[in-house]
Amino acid sequence: SHVLTQPPSVSVAPGKTATIACGGNNIGSKSVHWYQQKPGQAPVLVIYYDSDRPSGIPERFCGSNSGNTATLTISRVEAGDEADYYCQVWDSGTDHYVFGTGTKVTVL
């Protein structure tokens, strides 16, 4: 089944840009969704179908997907962006859903 690898942690200063990679074999051929999870809370969808934003998600959150890497970019990072972030795909060949290993974003 598909394996999605993320860096365990990313640290970023307020106002700067955080970049979170999600690596997987030919992930560019799949649709990638991203979730934000704050401590003690349920995950929230922040990017879907590679680069679309749900209503209510700031434009600071952007996604891209190509080749073997999908990327979530958070611009002008704020303290409230501190959370765990997970990428996710559907493997249509096995009808299994796969989450990335997760990245903890720390705002310095």
Place this chain on the structure above:
Amino acid sequence: QVQLVESGGGVVQPGGSLRLSCAASGFTFSYYGMHWVRQAPGKGLNWVAFIRYDGTNKYYADSVKGRFTISRDNSTNTLYLQMNTLRPEDTAVYYCAKALRPDSPFDYWGQGTLVTFSS
């Protein structure tokens, strides 16, 4: 507004059974596929099972196939997860989440219910 409320978690012994429920409101439940996702303490998200809007297709993670059964009752807007032959590694918070189609994102999640094991 959309609400997904899980219940049924608790303390269980190895080999035991538990049935989780997820009560849905604020959207047309019978139009949506539904997932169960779990998260072990301090760990990442792991998908458990999916059921299509009409219950005709069900998919399971390899780790639970044959032990867990996902089902739904569209007349009461409720999703279920019957968990049998439970193992200590099944300890987790279990979330239900809705998704329009199999390829759709998990667009809303409940707050979760905790399943733990007695020592």
